[in-house]
Amino acid sequence: MNTTTTSTTGHRDVPDSIVAWDHLEDAVDHLADVVDQILASHDEQVICSLQFDEAEALAEVLDAGRHTRTAARLMHRWALTEPDWEDEQSDAIRHWLSLEAIHAPTGT
Numbered sequence: 001m002n003t004t005t006t007s008t009t010g011h012r013d014v015p016d017s018i019v020a021w022d023h024l025e026d027a028v029d030h031l032a033d034v035v036d037q038i039l040a041s042h043d044e045q046v047i048c049s050l051q052f053d054e055a056e057a058l059a060e061v062l063d064a065g066r067h068t069r070t071a072a073r074l075m076h077r078w079a080l081t082e083p084d085w086e087d088e089q090s091d092a093i094r095h096w097l098s099l100e101a102i103h104a105p106t107g108t
Helices: 016-041 044-048 052-064 068-081 087-102
Strands: none
Touching: 016 044, 016 052, 016 068, 044 068, 052 068, 052 087, 068 087
């Protein structure tokens, strides 16, 4: 018995879960664009306003949406703007910094 529902508005005979996933991907892509713009603007107030847990949660969403470099850059900037991280945050920050190094653009 097939219990998959389909959407008939906007997407012909496409399962609703696929339509929802497309919307989620679009939202994460837009979020990555916004974070990239903030990082490019060097607006440190936005980054400084984030607590570690908030910055890491945002980075995890970006990473899950295949925006690992943006996520790593966010955490790098957070680490630079927050001088007093806690010892338990060190491992997570090192993880994000290593991802940034892996995903850094190579020179030509």
